[in-house]
Amino acid sequence: MNGTEKQIKDGDFCRVTSGTHKGKSGTVQDINLSKTGHITITVLQENGVRFKTLGKNVAVTEK
Template sequence: MADGEIKDGDRCEVVAGTHAGKSGTVADLKTSKTGAVTITVVQDTGERFKTLAKNLRAVEG
């Protein structure tokens, strides 16, 4: 996923990594010193987790 494609409030689905198969709403985007973009995702249940932007896919709705 290219930087800038997703923003706070967007719905997303995790397609790779530890949280693959989970989905939720983007709550926080951060760029690390090394340039990796990390995103906090809030699931519908309220559970939060962090993942890399490259592991996400934006979804409609």
């Protein structure tokens, strides 16, 4: 995320824009700061499947 994008918070709907899970979307459930300083999030898809990704790989969108 760059400075012009909205900050991620729990409950936001997001779409993954890059990385392994590119194209998937869902609700942000858990936000953590890793030991290396990267923001990691857990995304819950509508089908109930969860996955983890980096915060820089997602964009907050409207559902």
